[in-house]
Amino acid sequence: MKLQACRICQSYRGTPVIQDIDLEVDEGEVVSLLGPSGVGKTTLFNILSGIDTPDSGQVLVDGEDITGRAGRISYMLQKDLLFEYKTVVDNIALPLVIKGENKVTAREKALEHFEQFGLLGTDKLFPSQLSGGMRQRAALLRTYLFSHDVTLLDEPFSSLDAITKRQLHKWYLEIIHALQMATLLITHDIDEALRLSDRIYLMTGKPGRITDQVTIERNGKSGEAFETSPEFLAYKSRIIKALQC
Ligand SMILES: Nc1ncnc2c1ncn2[C@@H]1O[C@H](COP(=O)(O)OP(=O)(O)O)[C@@H](O)[C@H]1O
Ligand SMILES: [Mg+2]
Incomplete structure (x- = not known):
């Protein structure tokens, strides 16, 4: 199953919050949407899950328009x-x-x-x-x-202490691979996005837009070996520059 967002725009009381958001999550893929607080991640999440209807744009599942319709994909709120x-x-x-x-x-x-x-x-x-x-x-x-198809998670680990978070990341990686769960993970935590994702969308600006996309190649490394590798640091540095934080 494939989830797609096409040209999503949403404003609150005349102020644009997110603009022209395009993204997709393929079968079995773990994708993160990474951006600072207030950039519009939860606003987009509410649209993808069908809780809200956008001003314009579409949400598609396997090409079927489900914009504004909850019940098709599963989601876990912040x-x-x-x-x-x-x-x-x-x-x-x-x-x-x-x-x-x-x-x-x-x-x-x-x-x-x-x-x-x-x-x-x-x-x-x-x-x-x-x-x-x-x-x-x-x-x-x-x-x-x-639903076993695509799962949307809005900052599911953000309230946890650093050690519990690491343990849960490790467990979560095992379980998503065992269950082949396609996931869109919303987060403001760069390390979390790098640990868990196959691909990362970066969201910045006001209104929030997707300004970059990073595909993570682990070259057979996982866990600590990946996190302490030069590749990890290179990805992190690229993301920090792109997010200007
Ligand atoms: N229901 C709402 N009414 C008015 N403004 C809102 C509403 N929800 C979010 N906003 C505004 O939209 C912006 C993005 O918020 P949000 O999507 O929660 O960001 P994030 O999840 O990235 O922290 C913020 O400036 C917030 O104040
Ligand atoms: Mg949020």
Whole structure:
């Protein structure tokens, strides 16, 4: 499945926030959209997920116009939005229940993934009893169960401490490759984008535009070996220059 955005523009009260955004995410690809706070990343996310309709432009899935229509692609908002009064398993099973599964089957299907998502034994707990990293994994599993095609993530790791974030990156890389999850990851963290992506779109300016694109070649290196390589530093330096930060 392929997600495409064509010439997306959006303004708030007459002020353009994002302009002429073109992007695409191919089957199995992990793509980041990297830019500073306020550049319009969440505005674009809301349009791609169908929560908002843009002033102009189109969102396509496999060529079909889904502009302004939620429900086709799964997304995880900047805040994890787990319901505090529901148990972990009921939070995760929610997309299946919304799609019409009965509660018991939905719980069973959710539980099948608990081990892979590092959540074994947490099903009857409430979200407030989970660590930050576990909350994010629970929210990611819920997002995955909504649709397996393309997943949009708005700064999913930004509220975590640096060490938990690194652990979650490592785990997330393994899981997206195991599940072949095409992902569009929105982030303001350069290292995060470099660690996780096959390709990075850089977004800058007011209104926000996509001003550059970087394809990441790891040459067989992963994890620490890639992060401490001259290639990593060269990419980082190129991105810092392009973002002028
Ligand atoms: N609902 C809204 N109404 C008015 N202005 C908004 C709204 N949402 C976002 N903005 C403005 O749009 C700009 C981009 O915001 P946002 O998309 O949240 O950026 P980012 O996610 O990159 O930090 C900001 O200047 C913000 O104040
Ligand atoms: Mg945002």
